[in-house]
Amino acid sequence: MKKVVIVGAGLGGLATGITLVKAGFHVTIFEKNDHVGGKMMPVQLDDYQFDFGPNTITMPTVFERVFEEAGERLEDYLELIKLEHHTNNHFMDGSFFAMTTNHDDMVKQFQQLDPHAQVSYSDYLEDVKFLYETAEKHFFYRTFSSWTDYTNLSLLKALLQVRPFETMDQFHRRYFENENIRHAFNRYATYIGSSPYVSPATFALIGHLEMTDGVYYVKGGNTNIAKAFAQVFEKLGGSLHTNCEVETLIVKDKRINGVELKGKEKVDADIVVVNGDLLKAYPMLVKEEDRPRFSNQKIQSYEPSISAYVIMAGTKERHENLIHHQVYFSGNYEQEFHELFVKKQLPSDPTIYICNSSYTDRDISPGDNLFILVNAPAVTPGQQIDEEGYKEVIYTKLKSFGIDVSSKLAVEKVVTPSEIERKFGSYRGALYGISSNRKIDSFLRPSNVAKDVDHLYFVGGTTHPGGGSPMVTISGLNVGHLLIDRYR
Ligand SMILES: Cc1cc2nc3c(=O)[nH]c(=O)nc-3n(C[C@H](O)[C@H](O)[C@H](O)COP(=O)(O)OP(=O)(O)OC[C@H]3O[C@@H](n4cnc5c(N)ncnc54)[C@H](O)[C@@H]3O)c2cc1C
Numbered sequence: 001m002k003k004v005v006i007v008g009a010g011l012g013g014l015a016t017g018i019t020l021v022k023a024g025f026h027v028t029i030f031e032k033n034d035h036v037g038g039k040m041m042p043v044q045l046d047d048y049q050f051d052f053g054p055n056t057i058t059m060p061t062v063f064e065r066v067f068e069e070a071g072e073r074l075e076d077y078l079e080l081i082k083l084e085h086h087t088n089n090h091f092m093d094g095s096f097f098a099m100t101t102n103h104d105d106m107v108k109q110f111q112q113l114d115p116h117a118q119v120s121y122s123d124y125l126e127d128v129k130f131l132y133e134t135a136e137k138h139f140f141y142r143t144f145s146s147w148t149d150y151t152n153l154s155l156l157k158a159l160l161q162v163r164p165f166e167t168m169d170q171f172h173r174r175y176f177e178n179e180n181i182r183h184a185f186n187r188y189a190t191y192i193g194s195s196p197y198v199s200p201a202t203f204a205l206i207g208h209l210e211m212t213d214g215v216y217y218v219k220g221g222n223t224n225i226a227k228a229f230a231q232v233f234e235k236l237g238g239s240l241h242t243n244c245e246v247e248t249l250i251v252k253d254k255r256i257n258g259v260e261l262k263g264k265e266k267v268d269a270d271i272v273v274v275n276g277d278l279l280k281a282y283p284m285l286v287k288e289e290d291r292p293r294f295s296n297q298k299i300q301s302y303e304p305s306i307s308a309y310v311i312m313a314g315t316k317e318r319h320e321n322l323i324h325h326q327v328y329f330s331g332n333y334e335q336e337f338h339e340l341f342v343k344k345q346l347p348s349d350p351t352i353y354i355c356n357s358s359y360t361d362r363d364i365s366p367g368d369n370l371f372i373l374v375n376a377p378a379v380t381p382g383q384q385i386d387e388e389g390y391k392e393v394i395y396t397k398l399k400s401f402g403i404d405v406s407s408k409l410a411v412e413k414v415v416t417p418s419e420i421e422r423k424f425g426s427y428r429g430a431l432y433g434i435s436s437n438r439k440i441d442s443f444l445r446p447s448n449v450a451k452d453v454d455h456l457y458f459v460g461g462t463t464h465p466g467g468g469s470p471m472v473t474i475s476g477l478n479v480g481h482l483l484i485d486r487y488r
Pocket of ligand 1 (some may be wrong): 008
């Protein structure tokens with residue numbers, strides 16, 4: 001059976017590994033960090049446990065599918081908790097809007113805040129459901145590995161149906177007249193690292209996931225998803241090595257031969273799958289002359305998604321006014337995206353997201369375990385961040401909303417975009433690979449199949465179908481299935 005090496009144990013790499021090892025391939029995963037899961041990283045600060053990375057889990061059926069493919073059951077590994085009333089949104093004018101999958105509660109709020117939305121909300125839910133179902137049927141489970149993928153008529157028809165020519169903001173304007181409420185829905189663009197004012201309305205489909213399907217948390221921490229994937233992979237006979245960096249891909253006569261590890265050990269492989277961010281890992285692992293159709297110049301032409309400035313803060317006392325997810329919005333949301341993507345600077349009046357998973361799961365920390373995230377521009381070489389100064393901007397803004405973190409601090413750790421770039425090997429610190437601000441990058445992401453090197457494949461957020469924990473898992477499954485079709 002073919003020998004496969006996977007570079008990186010992010011969710012994408014692990015999903016491919018499970019699919020292939022179950023199908024009888026001989027699979028080895030090398031991961032440079034000491035944890036599995038990549039950006040889905042557990043952080044322990046004294047007694048306080050944090051999920052770095054995915055705090056909002058949607059599309060549980062995707063994770064279920066990985067277990068099913070392995071002949072296992074998700075519920076034997078993970079306890080998923082559905083958060084019905086999931087996100088509290090706070091605005092600078094003092095108003096408040098709670099997001100919940102409970103339809104009646106939503107309509108009640110619209111009565112007060114947005115009479116137009118009270119009428120149009122049902123249409124909104126229908127329309128985002130259609131966007132989701134169309135994208136799921138036609139886009140998610142393709143690898144775009146053959147020309148028929150591009151010339152398929154039903155695919156072209158579907159593409160026109162998912163509102164590619166309208167922006168997410170324009171789409172939301174039809175249903176929500178209250179500007180604050182629109183901001184709350186427009187924030188979904190940041191789930192793909194993009195701006196709602198330019199990215200296509202297609203991604204409003206996230207509204208279907210959050211407002212109908214549901215937002216989930218995994219008991220004990222979301223990072224348990226990655227740990228469970230690794231457990232299943234090894235149980236099936238896969239070989240997984242952490243603290244093991246791949247330094248070079250061995251390419252001979254335009255064909256992959258194996259990999260060379262840091263320390264110079266060589267490992268033979270018939271097939272290599274790279275899970276590290278394609279834009280960063282490919283040029284690091286393969287000489288430019290061996291990848292003429294993916295030159296350094298081409299790499300620079302891509303716009304990375306947003307990055308993040310993160311504070312993990314454990315508090316001695318709990319805040320009574322915090323739930324699992326909450327957002328404190330900027331006074332000028334549109335300007336925030338202008339600063340992120342045009343001026344390429346940290347927002348002067350940032351929107352602040354806080355996850356307090358200990359609200360749902362009291363066992364994981366003695367006080368609040370606040371994961372505080374602010375959107376940040378992708379790393380620009382040479383640009384410095386005033387780490388301490390910006391932390392003060394965030395804490396001061398939170399104080400104005402009645403959240404006094406600094407006086408209650410027990411533990412604290414700041415993670416900047418440069419650290420995200422270094423730790424996970426993500427291109428310019430991007431959280432979600434390439435941004436979806438340009439239509440071409442939304443619908444034609446870099447292929448999962450290398451064009452210049454035979455038997456080399458890519459999974460993860462920069463490739464199709466995109467970033468976010470369920471999407472990268474789908475990319476892992478897609479590539480697993482493609483390899484089974486091609487090589488078994
Ligand atoms: C702060 C933050 C918040 C987020 N919030 C959410 C959220 O709420 N919901 C959501 O769904 N998603 C969220 N995401 C995005 C989500 O985490 C990612 O889209 C997803 O986890 C990426 O998975 P991946 O398969 O692309 O691989 P990655 O997680 O990028 O993993 C790639 C792995 O490859 C390894 N690697 C790279 N190069 C090498 C090499 N040469 N040798 C060996 N190993 C190598 C890296 O160390 C890494 O472990 C967030 C991400 C971050 C950082």
